[in-house]
Amino acid sequence: MITSPLTDAIRLPDGTWIRGRGLRRPLPEGPAPEVGLYLGSARLRRRHEGTLSWPHTWIDWPDFLLPRDSGEAVRQIRALHEKARSGAAAEVACGGGVGRTGTVIACLAILSGLDPADAVAWARRHHHPKAVETPWQRRWVARFPAA
Template identity: 65%
Template sequence: MTPSLTGAIEIPGGILVRGRGLRRPAPGGPSPEFGLYLGSDRLRRRHEEALPWPHQWLRWPDFLLPLDRQAAAGAVAGLREQALAGRRVEVACGGGVGRTGTVLACLATLGGLPPGEAVAWVRANYHRRAVETPWQRRWVAWFSGNNPPASDL
């Protein structure tokens, strides 16, 4: 069995995902086998060299929403598929709170939680300030309504 990532949490639906902030040192232990990174082109340039594993970047400004909703929804679903396949996965943004928490809440909706419960679950199990803005909370609801329920995946 593949060892899990240091700091990974079990999301409702049974997948393990590590959330983190890129501005902090990477945790020890095994490296991710796939990562989803959220931020500006500047954040990408600053951190790209430190990410030698397969990964995807989404242009997602701090405190705001992804610039391309559909691409972001597909990337979140793709991250879940990687985790379901047993790969060590992580999601990260600059601080590891708002954008990262938003993606973790979206993953929780794919695991069967309604959007409001998914946000509360992430705040209780990942970071108390996760999903920082009202529009990020609304995006979790939008995501939930635009993706098939977990039983259909």
């Protein structure tokens, strides 16, 4: 069985590996990611940008809310999935690693073939029990375009 080189990575329904984490916690031991998608405000970005030495992208996504540019967020989530599917050691992270990160993990599960109706429960079972924290995040996942 193929495993992810990233500590604490989870396997999506299509076999793709992704690590979800909180930027406020220390970087897990082991190899660094090869690509990352980070979710947060300009303040979170300023605080953590210098610690990310690998290729990465930021989505302007306030805590407990939705991305400011939904179309760009969908494009970046799709791009992360493609890179991870191609074998890149990939991670997604926000400040705490639960709400926004869980929302993206649920969307990645949809891109992996999971029915959108099951994505939040899947993210809670595999990533964090409180993943996808708000009703609007749950609606965003339910409407995430699978194709």
